[in-house]
Amino acid sequence: MPDAGQGAAHATLSGVVRRYPGNPPVHALGPLDLALRRGEFFSVVGPSGCGKSTLLDVLAGLSAPTEGSASFEGAPLRGQVPDGIGVVFQEDASFPWLTVADNVAFGLRRAGADAAEIARRVAYALDFMGLKDFAHAYPAQLSGGMRQRVCIARTLVLRPRLILLDEPFGALDQQTRLLMGDELLRLWRETDATVLLITHALDEAAMLSDRVGVMSARPGRFIDTVETGWPRERDSRIVSEAAFGAITARLWSCLRGESLKALGREAP
Amino acid sequence: MTRLHRADTLLVILGVLLVWQGVFAYAGSTAITAPLATFAYAWGLLAGNFIWPHVGATMLAFAMALAISAVLGVALGVVLGLRRFAGDVAEPLIAAFYTIPKVTLYPVMLLIFGLGLSAKVAFGVIHGTVPVLLFTLTAVKTLPSVYLRTARTMRMPPRDVARHIVLPALVPEIVSGLRVGFALTLLGVIIGEMFASQRGLGFLIINGINSNNVPMTTSVTLIVVVFAVAANGALLALDRQLHHGGRLRT
Amino acid sequence: MTRAHAVAATRIGLLLAGFLALEALCRAGIIGKLVMIPPTAMVAEMTALLASGEITGDIVRTFTTIAIAFAGAVALGFVAGAALHAAPRLRRAVDPLLAAYYAVPGFIFYPLLVALFGLNVLPLIAIGLLFAAPAMVIATLLGLDRVPPVLRKCARVHRLGRAETVLHVVLPAAMPALFNGIRLAFAYAFIGVIAGEFILSGGGLGYAIGYAYESFEATRMYGLLLFVLMMAVVLNGALYVWETRLLRRRTRA
Numbered sequence: 001m002p003d004a005g006q007g008a009a010h011a012t013l014s015g016v017v018r019r020y021p022g023n024p025p026v027h028a029l030g031p032l033d034l035a036l037r038r039g040e041f042f043s044v045v046g047p048s049g050c051g052k053s054t055l056l057d058v059l060a061g062l063s064a065p066t067e068g069s070a071s072f073e074g075a076p077l078r079g080q081v082p083d084g085i086g087v088v089f090q091e092d093a094s095f096p097w098l099t100v101a102d103n104v105a106f107g108l109r110r111a112g113a114d115a116a117e118i119a120r121r122v123a124y125a126l127d128f129m130g131l132k133d134f135a136h137a138y139p140a141q142l143s144g145g146m147r148q149r150v151c152i153a154r155t156l157v158l159r160p161r162l163i164l165l166d167e168p169f170g171a172l173d174q175q176t177r178l179l180m181g182d183e184l185l186r187l188w189r190e191t192d193a194t195v196l197l198i199t200h201a202l203d204e205a206a207m208l209s210d211r212v213g214v215m216s217a218r219p220g221r222f223i224d225t226v227e228t229g230w231p232r233e234r235d236s237r238i239v240s241e242a243a244f245g246a247i248t249a250r251l252w253s254c255l256r257g258e259s260l261k262a263l264g265r266e267a268p
Numbered sequence: 269m270t271r272l273h274r275a276d277t278l279l280v281i282l283g284v285l286l287v288w289q290g291v292f293a294y295a296g297s298t299a300i301t302a303p304l305a306t307f308a309y310a311w312g313l314l315a316g317n318f319i320w321p322h323v324g325a326t327m328l329a330f331a332m333a334l335a336i337s338a339v340l341g342v343a344l345g346v347v348l349g350l351r352r353f354a355g356d357v358a359e360p361l362i363a364a365f366y367t368i369p370k371v372t373l374y375p376v377m378l379l380i381f382g383l384g385l386s387a388k389v390a391f392g393v394i395h396g397t398v399p400v401l402l403f404t405l406t407a408v409k410t411l412p413s414v415y416l417r418t419a420r421t422m423r424m425p426p427r428d429v430a431r432h433i434v435l436p437a438l439v440p441e442i443v444s445g446l447r448v449g450f451a452l453t454l455l456g457v458i459i460g461e462m463f464a465s466q467r468g469l470g471f472l473i474i475n476g477i478n479s480n481n482v483p484m485t486t487s488v489t490l491i492v493v494v495f496a497v498a499a500n501g502a503l504l505a506l507d508r509q510l511h512h513g514g515r516l517r518t
Numbered sequence: 519m520t521r522a523h524a525v526a527a528t529r530i531g532l533l534l535a536g537f538l539a540l541e542a543l544c545r546a547g548i549i550g551k552l553v554m555i556p557p558t559a560m561v562a563e564m565t566a567l568l569a570s571g572e573i574t575g576d577i578v579r580t581f582t583t584i585a586i587a588f589a590g591a592v593a594l595g596f597v598a599g600a601a602l603h604a605a606p607r608l609r610r611a612v613d614p615l616l617a618a619y620y621a622v623p624g625f626i627f628y629p630l631l632v633a634l635f636g637l638n639v640l641p642l643i644a645i646g647l648l649f650a651a652p653a654m655v656i657a658t659l660l661g662l663d664r665v666p667p668v669l670r671k672c673a674r675v676h677r678l679g680r681a682e683t684v685l686h687v688v689l690p691a692a693m694p695a696l697f698n699g700i701r702l703a704f705a706y707a708f709i710g711v712i713a714g715e716f717i718l719s720g721g722g723l724g725y726a727i728g729y730a731y732e733s734f735e736a737t738r739m740y741g742l743l744l745f746v747l748m749m750a751v752v753l754n755g756a757l758y759v760w761e762t763r764l765l766r767r768r769t770r771a
Contacts, residue, residue, distance in 0.1 A: 060675065062671060062674055062675070080674075080677075081674055081675050081677055083677070085675070086675070087671070087672075087675045089668045089671065089672070091666065091668040092668075093666075093668045093669060093671075093672050095669070095687070095690065095691075096691075096768045097690040097691075097693065097768060098690075106676065106686075107676050110676055110678060110682060110686065138767045138768065140767065140768055140769055141767075276607060276608075276610060276611030277610075277611045277613075277614055277615075279611060280611045280612055280615060281615075284615070291630075291634065294634075295630075295633055295634050298633065299630060299633030299634055300630055300633065353524075353525065353528075356525045357525050357528045357529045357532065358529075360529070361529065361532075361533075364750075364751045364754065364755065366705075367705035367708070367709075367750060367751070367754040368709075368747050368750040368751065369708060369709040369712035369713055369716075369724070369746065369747075369750060370709075371625075371709070371712065371713040371716050371717070371724075372712060372713075372716055372724060372727050372743055372746055372747070373743075374716075375727070375728075375731035375739060375743075376554070376743070379552065379553045379554065379736075380553055380554075447621075448620070450621070451620055451621035451622075454621075455624075455625070458625075459625055459713075459717075462625075462717070473629075477629045485629065485630075486630075489627070489630075492622075493622050496618070496621040496622050497618040497621060497622065499621070500617065500618045500621035501614065501617075501618065504617055504618075
């Protein structure tokens, strides 16, 4: 069970259960506990349908848990997204009616920041995500990877202290994903934010994270937490290190039985 | 549909009847007959012998127009869908034809076909063909090419490809087109009868107006509406069955 | 020459060929004078009618009626669609009626509307409105249904209020469907008003066509008919171009 360890927890889930009403009701998640350390990079892996996205929704304040409680920076979450949390979704969430620059400026404008401040921060975010040359393009003119960058830039520009990412690279090809992973690491280091990444790719989790939480088949609970021990300065080249293979192998040995269960088979 | 939804729909129908009763109360018997009186009159019409020749005339014209619309629409849709260049040339023209007030073409139809059945059928056809054509055209154009490539890996002869791949893939869209085409064909035929025919339900409506026979006009209108709504419901159920495996999506 | 040019050129060529063929058939007497007049004669008659100013009153009357019906249909249809979307239970109940709406030959209610409002412009506005508004209702429902859930989630992550969410996320996302509804509403309002005038009215272009037909003025009828159909094609086409322009940047090139 992942715990806070030393230092105060940045965000917590305690005894969280999520059921969806129905006949019979669907028990999607939990009970589970989670304590994210301030500034860590935490990944969640698990078989498909185990409730990973539900976990993210609860932690973001997008949906309230059926049982248990969630908190962010000491304050309980009550089905509302608090200030300081940014979310990047798996689906393309760029606004097709706005240019890239206007997409990135969206949150700042709604929050009523002044024009000069918006221009400065948007320019920085565009530059950081390599979107400078596409500021006046519309999302429809960009590739899937570029559009996901727009969404990340739109989140980043608000300087969130906790960034939640729900399989943001799920729709991208493997090479692009590795490179986007590097950018994510760079972003994480520069912003000092706490990052929670949900992914189905074990190598991605092993490469990016300080800790990886492994979830069981539905209803999802944490069955293991793996500390990677990577230095803060790291990038996709660590895939060639022996430890990387060992971590990935450990994740898979945890998950194999659960994945088979999710497919409706018994582990031999 | 659950029982609760059905009850809600019944409530809405009740609301429509109430509005009808309200209109009657406001406009009086020179404009419209009250719901109950209309149902009674319509029942009397259907029980007697007077209306059936008119129903027969309308149904004959309608059936012919619908058959022509369906065959013409599907055939042209498939051809224009497969021949991309011809399709691109024709599609805006067809879409433009869909948006013009075709009722004004009625004199032209009469001048070409003369009074009687053929004019009614022609009027139904110009209304009904376009939606069938457009739905079929879109369906052929968006037929996933992987279907055809799969067929080639199985070395199916063209006839089998048409029968076992293309046609089943098109059926749901053709049914959608037929549903819209059905309604517009009926509209065309009824309007046709209103102007230049001595028989048919459209004639009874316009004749009722001209001779101030309000119960007749209202009752025949009701009969046409009930027929149209019932047929539409059946086609809609088939449509949903084919598109969503029978699950209702609202 | 690009493919798009070739398509456009072929289309124009086709129309021109049809025009010439019709002209030849009429001039040669294969299509009788009583059935159809040559297209050039239609154009000449239309020009003469427009230049003489004798149909100006009808034009103003008809297009004012269409404009009122159209604007009313868009506004009412949008409000009703949004309201139905917000009330799922009512929507489920109304859904079968909405699905059957265009299956009912609406013009058969026109005489009733005349009886209700009298023989003036009101029943025409009503029939245009009744014909056009449901298209807007259906388009609004479709547009609101198709707002991707992830965009609504985004609005919540940005902590937008209800009004802000609608203004900055829901409406822009639903815009393509709404435009489509606006375009359909115009086509239906146009058809409804002209047909209403044609069936039972004392004025307007639709009435003028019917009147010319009944008084055996084929030339005048074809001149008027050409004008009405041209206006329908031009105005619907203009709306289509406007819609494509506005939405172009949102679709992949």
